[in-house]
Amino acid sequence: MSSIRRAARAIAAFLVVVVIGTAGYVILGFGLLDALYQTVTTITTVGFREVHPLDSSGQIFTIVLILCGFGTALYAFGLVLETLLEGHLQQHLERRKMEREIGRTNGHVIVCGYGRSGRAAADYVASEGRQLVVVDRDPERVRMAPYPSVVGDVTDDEVLLAAGIERAQALIAALDDDADNVYVTLSSRALRSDLVIVARARAEAAKAKLLRAGADRAVNPQLNGGRRMGGFALSPHVAEFLDVVMHDETLDYRIEQFELGETAPAARKTLAQLDIQSSAGAKLLAVRSVGGRFVTDLSADTLLEPQTVLIVLGNAVQLAAVRQLMSEPVEGRDATKGIGAEALRH
Structure with a gap:
């Protein structure tokens, strides 16, 4: 007690x-x-x-x-x-303040595990201006996190509920053990069928288990890091360009994704009718169809169905113009919130 x-x-x-x-x-x-x-x-x-x-x-x-x-x-x-x-009273008051802050979050990202991978994921989410909540069983790790946080075992449903999983948009399972990540994925999927779940896989064999458990994406940081190093070795300029436009906040140009809503102005229009290049000044790089297939060989008569995802390159003003075309007209979802769970599963 x-x-x-x-x-x-x-x-x-x-x-x-x-x-x-x-x-x-x-x-x-x-x-x-x-x-x-x-x-x-x-x-x-x-x-x-x-x-x-x-x-x-x-x-x-x-x-x-x-x-x-x-x-x-x-x-x-x-x-x-x-x-x-x-100092127990001070800690208690700080914890209550943190609980109230988490209670006010909505559409946030829950980062489970604040180790090296979890810390990098949390920092990236924060750099994008998104709300997040960190969960870790180690009080010392949580104390180091400059974000709203919960101390507890994320394999416990009560801890996930305390982190606001009912209001979250996505969850990142970045625990050190693959079995724990599988368990968190199962629990999270049971609590929220529409939650976007990205899980860390230390072993390549664990990726299939995580996907069967309900993860939308299973990521092996070692494998991805190795591929990135290989990319820098073989195509350094291409790799650096992609790295800069994805992560460098000082660069004016960025690559972003936009999901087309049911009642968005661009819904059920062709690329020729939308004409992103002329109307927004941005460059359309690829389209992900409702079925999950990426299409880069785009034609003018390509029809943009609802839930289609556009990958666009542009500066802040151009991307804001594209966002206006993609978003719902009234109280609509912000298209830059990310690809929905259904699109990610394909």
Whole structure:
């Protein structure tokens, strides 16, 4: 039991003794204020005189009240002092503030595991201006995280609920053990069928298990890192260009993805009718169809069905113009929130 909870129970017991003592003195003929005053001075043993003379019944009651009340008061005050001196109260208040902050998040990303992979994923999500919540069982790791965080075992559904999984847009399972990532994926998918789940796979064989468990994507950081190193070795300029436009915040041009909503202005139009190059000035690199296939050989008569995803290159102004074309007209979903779960599964 935490110090805060023990102190709260001790204070509650002290108040019960005060109420019983006050009621007892009222029965003995004291007024309410006099009874409360007599009770407090008795159980705290401050040594003041009796408010009214006591008969034998009152003396016996006072003896019992001293024996029961003094120990309770001493225990309660000791726990309160311990809580204040050891900083438990400050930690409790900070935790409550964090819980309120997490309670206000919506459409955020939950990062499970704040190791090297989880930290890199969290930093990237934050750099994109998105809300996130970090979950880790190690209090020291959580203390280092400059983001809203929850200390706990993410294989526990209650911890995921505390992280706001019911309101989250995506979850990244970046735990050190593949079995834990599989378990988190199963739990998360059971809690939210529409949640986008990206899981880390330390072993290549674990990728298939994670996908069967419900992950939309299973990523092997070692494999991807090796491929990236190979890309820099064989095609350094291409690899650096892709790296810069994806991650360098100082560059004006970025590559972004946009999902076409049901009632978006561009829905059910052809590429010729939309003409992104003229209307927004951005460059359309590829289209991902509803079936999940990437199409780079684009023709003017390509029809853009709802849930189609466009991969676009442009500067901030151009991408904002594309976002306007892709987004829902009223209260619509922000198209840059990412590909939906159905598109990711293909």
